[in-house]
Amino acid sequence: MPFVTARDGVRLHYAMHDYTDPWKQAPILILQHGYSRSSKFWWSMIPYLSRFFRVVTPDLRGLGESSRDFDLASGITVDNYVSDLICIADSLGAETFHYCGESLGGIIGMVLAARHSGRVRTLSLLAAPLSISSWTQQTFALNYPTWQDALREMGSRGWTSAVNTATRFPPGTDPRMMEWYADESGKSDVNVLIAMSRLASKADATPVLTSIKMPVLGLYPDGGKITSEQEAVLREKIANIRIVHIPTTYHMVWVLAPSQCADHILHFMAVHDGTVCRE
Numbered sequence: 001m002p003f004v005t006a007r008d009g010v011r012l013h014y015a016m017h018d019y020t021d022p023w024k025q026a027p028i029l030i031l032q033h034g035y036s037r038s039s040k041f042w043w044s045m046i047p048y049l050s051r052f053f054r055v056v057t058p059d060l061r062g063l064g065e066s067s068r069d070f071d072l073a074s075g076i077t078v079d080n081y082v083s084d085l086i087c088i089a090d091s092l093g094a095e096t097f098h099y100c101g102e103s104l105g106g107i108i109g110m111v112l113a114a115r116h117s118g119r120v121r122t123l124s125l126l127a128a129p130l131s132i133s134s135w136t137q138q139t140f141a142l143n144y145p146t147w148q149d150a151l152r153e154m155g156s157r158g159w160t161s162a163v164n165t166a167t168r169f170p171p172g173t174d175p176r177m178m179e180w181y182a183d184e185s186g187k188s189d190v191n192v193l194i195a196m197s198r199l200a201s202k203a204d205a206t207p208v209l210t211s212i213k214m215p216v217l218g219l220y221p222d223g224g225k226i227t228s229e230q231e232a233v234l235r236e237k238i239a240n241i242r243i244v245h246i247p248t249t250y251h252m253v254w255v256l257a258p259s260q261c262a263d264h265i266l267h268f269m270a271v272h273d274g275t276v277c278r279e
Helices: 078-091 104-115 134-141 147-168 175-185 190-202 206-211 228-237 258-273
Strands: 003-005 011-017 028-032 054-058 097-102 120-126 216-221 241-246
Touching: 003 078, 011 078, 028 078, 028 104, 054 078, 078 104, 097 104, 104 120, 104 190, 104 206, 120 258, 134 147, 147 175, 147 190, 206 228, 216 228, 216 258, 228 241, 241 258
Parallel strands: 028 054, 028 097, 097 120, 120 216, 216 241
Antiparallel strands: 003 011, 011 054
């Protein structure tokens, strides 16, 4: 399992999934998970993507197998997340790469793309908000005074299980998947999630949107309350963006429709690169 060291000494973990033809030197695609998740949560999309792109799935610092041994008050920042991704890309010798981020991973991706426009070939956003709205923060509070209070009282797994049915997945979703999801997310250190929630509550990608020059694909739920009100700003501020709606109002479009999302992303990247993503 590959590890790299961030600029501030944090040990970062990522996984590589590569089923491309070895003689083709396929481009790298970084898939970045979002809040409370890890690289394991890309399980349903990796098989579709890794035949044509070398897929890299980092664990955000503090989550998955990346180190939690740093000051949470100062170590969890958008700047550090962006720097961590550049460290991983550098370690792979990737002068350029495609990037796809889900939810908070998409916010990080927008900042990454604005600051490192020469390195990001394309940017794909999966249900990525510009900022976490007051409605979302109230929903995540689950009738506690704050989102942070809910995490302290319920713990990582309890909080995840409750939010899964509130905004993430529709009724009738496979209960075994929901149980697995809660178990995996429940492995996250609750103090890391609290620190991340403080960052997520104030992070806002809006100021950097006009600096995003590469092609952008947005895959968003059709009428999802977490992101739908922000789509007009994305269209207004990003010069080269295409938004596609997935037919659900629930947030986790990449889990609910993995083949559909992967197909859109593959075609988008392949058109940009002038390559083929079919056999």
